[in-house]
Amino acid sequence: MSQTASAAPIDGVVTFADGLPGFERCRQFVLVSSPALQPFTVLQGVDADAPAFVTIDPRLVTDTFAPALDRVTLARLGAQGGETLLWLAIVTAGDDGVATANLRAPLVINPASMRGIQLISLDSPYRIDHPMQAA
Amino acid sequence: MLVFTRKLDEAIVIGDGIEVKVLRIGKDGVRLGVTAAPHVPVHRREIYDQIRAANAAAAAARGGVEDLVARLRGRVAPVPDRS
Numbered sequence: 001m002s003q004t005a006s007a008a009p010i011d012g013v014v015t016f017a018d019g020l021p022g023f024e025r026c027r028q029f030v031l032v033s034s035p036a037l038q039p040f041t042v043l044q045g046v047d048a049d050a051p052a053f054v055t056i057d058p059r060l061v062t063d064t065f066a067p068a069l070d071r072v073t074l075a076r077l078g079a080q081g082g083e084t085l086l087w088l089a090i091v092t093a094g095d096d097g098v099a100t101a102n103l104r105a106p107l108v109i110n111p112a113s114m115r116g117i118q119l120i121s122l123d124s125p126y127r128i129d130h131p132m133q134a135a
Numbered sequence: 136m137l138v139f140t141r142k143l144d145e146a147i148v149i150g151d152g153i154e155v156k157v158l159r160i161g162k163d164g165v166r167l168g169v170t171a172a173p174h175v176p177v178h179r180r181e182i183y184d185q186i187r188a189a190n191a192a193a194a195a196a197r198g199g200v201e202d203l204v205a206r207l208r209g210r211v212a213p214v215p216d217r218s
Contacts, residue, residue: 022190
């Protein structure tokens, strides 16, 4: 089991070998963090027409976030099991003004290998549209 | 689409080494077992479609991120300091 970690900045290109569902051809992303974006981090596709996603440390959304990673997923991340992995949840601003975070399919990045995946586990206790409450 | 009739414990093989086997046939559904190499992702279709739709809804065009962050600001619940 790898530890969850707070969002340490990552420099360089992160490769999502499978892309993200709906954006399977976008495989190269950079993480953009800045004081102006806090507490969010932006996952920006490298290609000219690639999308950007606003993300957040899932533990800022729910302090009970403790997902499991199986051995196969760790292997896909090039992780041995002891690495500190970066977890991010994609945030959606709904038209009704309600912001939600996708805890059902979080992003997991291994800074050591610069590989990332969007985790789609067969079973998850978390919601794809976890409401984010105003502070 | 290829269509097969399979009975209990019968399987189909897809490509090199992906097997889908009928494990149980019940009133409410069919239980399938999938054997595939570890690097082959296997998902429930409706979950994958949900995540695809969620990603599409969340995707911002280049240059639209700042507006989105401005709309989102203040929507993070405070997390108790556990340090």
